[in-house]
Amino acid sequence: KAGVTQTPRYLIKTRGQQVTLSCSPISGHRSVSWYQQTPGQGLQFLFEYFSETQRNKGNFPGRFSGRQFSNSRSEMNVSTLELGDSALYLCASSLASGSDTGELFFGEGSRLTVL
């Protein structure tokens, strides 16, 4: 069974641009969560989607948004990029909402660099 797939793996953007990251969960998994990983702040929860609905959202500005499609694939979007958005963005999937199973499977991440 294929794992969680994130694309692109690496990307470089300039300030003010926007970016869209994609995540394909493990087949059969209906929940997708997103995390931001930076050296300074560590790993921080962005949001969770389950059955195309945003279940939870972390403490991030409205520039960070996401969605989930009927096939459970998810995208996250960051608009008006700032230098501080440079990070590794991790996607995780689970069978049901993470709070119900307590177990997440992570992808390898998308490394975003903002210049």
Next chain:
Amino acid sequence: AQTVTQSQPEMSVQEAETVTLSCTYDTSESNYYLFWYKQPPSRQMILVIRQEAYKQQNATENRFSVNFQKAAKSFSLKISDSQLGDTAMYFCAFMKGSGGGADGLTFGKGTHLIIQP
């Protein structure tokens, strides 16, 4: 809000030794999960072990075991017979259980574990 604290930024041990990574947490929740995740240099986060708060018995997975002290809010990871492949960042993480209003995983800052040959 929950907090997770890992007080050891880096640890180094010899291959085959036993090593214990520390983690403390703070929460007012009664229903929750605790995890140890491993992030090797390739970056993919891998679940090492999971503990449900309502279970008194400590979780074990092969060479990995935890010492869960609920009253002390402590959740340490013991790696026995350490191997070179255990070299990675280890993150302790907390998640509220069902009905508690899930906020995703709350991670500690991580411990960089280096296994020396």
